[in-house]
Amino acid sequence: MNNDSKPSASLDPADWSEFRALAHRAVDDAIDDLMSVRERPVWQPVPDEIVARFHRPLPASPQDPAAVYREFRDSIVPYGMGNTHPRFWAWYMGAGTAFGALGDYLAAMLNPNMGGGNHVANHVEAQVVDWCKEIVGLPRDASGLLVSGGSMANFVGLAVARNATSSVDVRAEGVRALPALPVFYASIEVHSCIQKAIELLGLGSRALRKVPVDAAYRVDVGALQAMIAADRAAGLAPCCIIGSAGTINTGSVDDLGGLADLCERERLWFHVDGAIGAVLAMSPLHRGLVAGIERADSVALDLHKWLQVPFEAGCALIRDRQLHRGTFALTPEYLEHTERGLASGPLWFSEYGLQLSRGFRALKVWMSFKEHGRDRYAQLIDRTIGQAKALAALVERTPGFELVAPVVINIVCFRYNPGGLDAEQLNSLNEELLIRVHESGIAAPSYTTLGGRYCLRAAIANHRTEDRDLEIFVEEVRRIAGELA
Amino acid sequence: MNNDSKPSASLDPADWSEFRALAHRAVDDAIDDLMSVRERPVWQPVPDEIVARFHRPLPASPQDPAAVYREFRDSIVPYGMGNTHPRFWAWYMGAGTAFGALGDYLAAMLNPNMGGGNHVANHVEAQVVDWCKEIVGLPRDASGLLVSGGSMANFVGLAVARNATSSVDVRAEGVRALPALPVFYASIEVHSCIQKAIELLGLGSRALRKVPVDAAYRVDVGALQAMIAADRAAGLAPCCIIGSAGTINTGSVDDLGGLADLCERERLWFHVDGAIGAVLAMSPLHRGLVAGIERADSVALDLHKWLQVPFEAGCALIRDRQLHRGTFALTPEYLEHTERGLASGPLWFSEYGLQLSRGFRALKVWMSFKEHGRDRYAQLIDRTIGQAKALAALVERTPGFELVAPVVINIVCFRYNPGGLDAEQLNSLNEELLIRVHESGIAAPSYTTLGGRYCLRAAIANHRTEDRDLEIFVEEVRRIAGELA
Numbered sequence: 027m028n029n030d031s032k033p034s035a036s037l038d039p040a041d042w043s044e045f046r047a048l049a050h051r052a053v054d055d056a057i058d059d060l061m062s063v064r065e066r067p068v069w070q071p072v073p074d075e076i077v078a079r080f081h082r083p084l085p086a087s088p089q090d091p092a093a094v095y096r097e098f099r100d101s102i103v104p105y106g107m108g109n110t111h112p113r114f115w116a117w118y119m120g121a122g123t124a125f126g127a128l129g130d131y132l133a134a135m136l137n138p139n140m141g142g143g144n145h146v147a148n149h150v151e152a153q154v155v156d157w158c159k160e161i162v163g164l165p166r167d168a169s170g171l172l173v174s175g176g177s178m179a180n181f182v183g184l185a186v187a188r189n190a191t192s193s194v195d196v197r198a199e200g201v202r203a204l205p206a207l208p209v210f211y212a213s214i215e216v217h218s219c220i221q222k223a224i225e226l227l228g229l230g231s232r233a234l235r236k237v238p239v240d241a242a243y244r245v246d247v248g249a250l251q252a253m254i255a256a257d258r259a260a261g262l263a264p265c266c267i268i269g270s271a272g273t274i275n276t277g278s279v280d281d282l283g284g285l286a287d288l289c290e291r292e293r294l295w296f297h298v299d300g301a302i303g304a305v306l307a308m309s310p311l312h313r314g315l316v317a318g319i320e321r322a323d324s325v326a327l328d329l330h331k332w333l334q335v336p337f338e339a340g341c342a343l344i345r346d347r348q349l350h351r352g353t354f355a356l357t358p359e360y361l362e363h364t365e366r367g368l369a370s371g372p373l374w375f376s377e378y379g380l381q382l383s384r385g386f387r388a389l390k391v392w393m394s395f396k397e398h399g400r401d402r403y404a405q406l407i408d409r410t411i412g413q414a415k416a417l418a419a420l421v422e423r424t425p426g427f428e429l430v431a432p433v434v435i436n437i438v439c440f441r442y443n444p445g446g447l448d449a450e451q452l453n454s455l456n457e458e459l460l461i462r463v464h465e466s467g468i469a470a471p472s473y474t475t476l477g478g479r480y481c482l483r484a485a486i487a488n489h490r491t492e493d494r495d496l497e498i499f500v501e502e503v504r505r506i507a508g509e510l511a
Numbered sequence: 512m513n514n515d516s517k518p519s520a521s522l523d524p525a526d527w528s529e530f531r532a533l534a535h536r537a538v539d540d541a542i543d544d545l546m547s548v549r550e551r552p553v554w555q556p557v558p559d560e561i562v563a564r565f566h567r568p569l570p571a572s573p574q575d576p577a578a579v580y581r582e583f584r585d586s587i588v589p590y591g592m593g594n595t596h597p598r599f600w601a602w603y604m605g606a607g608t609a610f611g612a613l614g615d616y617l618a619a620m621l622n623p624n625m626g627g628g629n630h631v632a633n634h635v636e637a638q639v640v641d642w643c644k645e646i647v648g649l650p651r652d653a654s655g656l657l658v659s660g661g662s663m664a665n666f667v668g669l670a671v672a673r674n675a676t677s678s679v680d681v682r683a684e685g686v687r688a689l690p691a692l693p694v695f696y697a698s699i700e701v702h703s704c705i706q707k708a709i710e711l712l713g714l715g716s717r718a719l720r721k722v723p724v725d726a727a728y729r730v731d732v733g734a735l736q737a738m739i740a741a742d743r744a745a746g747l748a749p750c751c752i753i754g755s756a757g758t759i760n761t762g763s764v765d766d767l768g769g770l771a772d773l774c775e776r777e778r779l780w781f782h783v784d785g786a787i788g789a790v791l792a793m794s795p796l797h798r799g800l801v802a803g804i805e806r807a808d809s810v811a812l813d814l815h816k817w818l819q820v821p822f823e824a825g826c827a828l829i830r831d832r833q834l835h836r837g838t839f840a841l842t843p844e845y846l847e848h849t850e851r852g853l854a855s856g857p858l859w860f861s862e863y864g865l866q867l868s869r870g871f872r873a874l875k876v877w878m879s880f881k882e883h884g885r886d887r888y889a890q891l892i893d894r895t896i897g898q899a900k901a902l903a904a905l906v907e908r909t910p911g912f913e914l915v916a917p918v919v920i921n922i923v924c925f926r927y928n929p930g931g932l933d934a935e936q937l938n939s940l941n942e943e944l945l946i947r948v949h950e951s952g953i954a955a956p957s958y959t960t961l962g963g964r965y966c967l968r969a970a971i972a973n974h975r976t977e978d979r980d981l982e983i984f985v986e987e988v989r990r991i992a993g994e995l996a
């Protein structure tokens with residue numbers, strides 16, 4: 027069929043040699059882009075004429091892949107989010123790596139379904155899940171699976187917590203059959219995905235108690251203990267404490283050891299949202315910050331943040347395998363899959379999560395962990411925390427600027443405060459400052475509001491950031507602030 | 512840094528030219544594998560010595576990417592699931608395509624986060640979601656997003672159904688606050704992910720009524736109507752009917768028009784699980800089978816099945832955008848994102864689903880839809896249905912073999928029944944037959960049990976299957992059956 031103009035009956039390329047040439051070109055273009063990323067603006071708006079190209083009807087006829095690729099180059103590549111750039115520090119994201127992206131290509135070419143069955147890809151996933159357990163210090167026989175990211179990892183953990191702490195068969199009877207409302211506790215700084223999970227699990231957001239924090243934005247353990255006592259007295263059923271290992275606003279880390287003690291005393295499930303900070307445990311210098319995470323009943327972590335694996339890659343870990351499987355499996359334990367053949371084998375990840383069809387995201391994780399090893403990740407973690415502290419020091423030295431929160435890990439919250447403005451004026455000024463920084467194309471921080479104070483927020487979870495980038499950034503912010511003043 | 516032995520500070524390749532060479536080799540190897548897939552066994556077991564390679568501790572030091580790649584070639588590539596092979600028909604899977612896999616590479620190199628923000632990738636996702644609406648006939652202003660697959664698409668649809676049909680604020684108060692148990696209805700043939708979703712949503716599996724089917728495995732609409740009446744009489748709160756457009760066991764399609772009428776009369780939410788069959792609407796020849804899907808309130812469809820997009824790619828569609836956003840958004844509608852800059856723009860998919868960080872799976876979908884167009888997909892759908900009917904005819908002509916269910920779309924259920932065996936003996940015989948077919952490496956069907964009868968099941972959702980493959984398969988099954996007899 028190779029040299030035939032008649033389209034092949036399959037969806038494979040009509041001409042493999044043409045496809046091969048196109049694939050090589052695509053590989054080169056993408057590598058060239060990454061090598062020169064520093065020379066381009068971090069971000070630029072998408073022109074209306076480009077947006078209009080994505081309002082077309084479903085194509086009827088086949089198009090030449092080379093033409094589709096040209097459209098991709100023209101209409102998509104130039105208007106990216108910017109998070110591959112060394113000066114992107116918005117929200118909390120990794121910058122990705124080329125070897126990880128190659129992993130996604132190879133995974134899609136093999137295209138296995140990781141729901142189950144007897145094939146090697148499932149062993150690759152089991153391997154990287156084992157590595158994640160090793161990182162946070164959960165025992166070898168703990169359970170886990172890769173998921174899309176922190177939101178799903180937290181959902182999995184809280185679903186198991188809901189079912190495991192119930193006195194009735196929640197899977198069959200639902201939460202309406204529970205004698206009392208199960209209550210979950212987390213600090214007011216907890217990530218919004220926790221609330222989303224609790225709502226979806228049918229418990230209602232009123233089942234989530236938001237606990238005050240101390241001056242360092244860590245959960246107030248004393249206040250938490252009092253809330254638990256009050257809820258018990260009111261006839262409710264406290265069931266789970268959620269500790270944050272790296273909050274999204276300021277990067278604060280709850281006292282995980284203290285929370286583990288409290289859970290033990292109160293017989294509560296201990297879940298840790300470590301989407302940002304669980305990997306601190308990889309750094310000999312910083313692992314003390316997350317001491318206690320190894321006592322959790324469930325942990326959510328992300329590999330596409332600090333560890334730079336391309337999206338999507340998160341991991342849910344559950345200490346007790348039976349409780350984990352008991353929440354998701356619809357196949358009874360005693361009902362074996364076939365004893366031999368494709369449908370045999372011990373690894374059926376679909377029995378441990380929401381998805382049945384699952385992609386081979388384990389491959390890019392496996393490749394990345396081998397490429398870098400724990401040591402290089404530890405260096406990256408230490409370096410970016412150092413950069414955040416250096417940025418904080420730079421901000422404090424810059425007239426008219428102030429830090430809004432202490433810097434514990436790699437998140438810096440600051441604002442421009444030239445003096446003489448009220449709270450509302452200050453917030454508006456900083457909002458405009460942020461937008462102009464984005465529009466400058468020089469850097470991309472994001473924002474948050476702490477105690478009513480709108481601030482710029484730089485989360486330096488970017489392996490391409492160099493020390494000089496911090497100076498370029500502060501210089502530019504200062505220049506724009508001067509224009510606005 | 513290129514010609515320096517000192518490791519670069521970033522996680523980028525220490526030597527880009529070495530990485531480039533490796534990437535080109537990887538692209539070539541994977542293309543070579545795909546071009547020659549027909550020459551290899553569909554499946555082979557994973558040797559214990561290979562499995563042992565995936566029980567190692569977390570690597571401490573960095574490894575040369577070329578060495579990692581060699582390990583991938585040696586230990587992973589040979590022991591695949593088999594679903595890229597022309598004679599893989601197990602469960603219900605696509606075989607993937609090379610252009611789609613290239614899309615995953617390009618997406619990971621750009622690495623945008625599709626949770627929101629002002630960048631073009633979100634417009635690409637909105638475009639392909641529009642195309643999915645066009646396929647099933649939902650209005651332009653309907654809502655939707657790409658998800659991991661059918662399980663998540665159904666979860667999204669049922670979560671909106673739960674919240675939208677409630678008389679209380681379920682997000683805040685939970686399902687315990689509902690005055691009566693909400694009841695969902697689906698046939699006994701419904702996919703297990705529906706039950707999983709209802710359990711996770713806190714309703715309990717007893718909130719899912721399984722309705723009997725007719726001889727063609729379609730939901731019995733009369734029986735369903737009677738169950739609704741009985742539930743209302745018992746003080747329960749019927750809220751949603753789930754129609755199956757292509758069941759997993761036999762490919763049967765419920766009377767969607769009849770279910771839409773019933774939902775209208777009874778004022779119930781109409782959800783369609785179209786993971787397998789929603790795309791029948793792309794074929795002028797077969798779209799009549801799913802007539803009525805355009806009246807659904809929510810639809811789940813998969814793009815990584817019949818449409819061959821590499822894993823993962825599913826789509827959730829919801830008719831009412833406000834109800835959809837109202838289930839998932841934690842940002843109030845009136846609270847705008849920034850007006851300009853990176854954090855502006857109208858597309859925040861994280862407000863319409865469970866994930867906050869989201870990968871750019873839209874790219875491979877966009878590339879694939881353009882590469883093939885509706886017409887080639889329609890041809891594929893028609894051809895594979897024709898192949899299933901041809902396989903059924905072959906089975907019926909083969910002495911000792913019998914069909915176990917009618918063939919409506921592309922799923923064929925049959926068994927070996929040489930005569931003189933009781934039900935249990937027949938089941939054991941066919942179980943062993945299936946395993947030996949897998950072990951032969953010639954073909955990979957899977958299995959199901961219909962009315963107590965264990966049968967082999969071939970789901971021909973494979974764009975590489977040629978007519979001659981059906982003959983090779985039946986010949987082999989017959990040979991092995993002869994050995995077993």
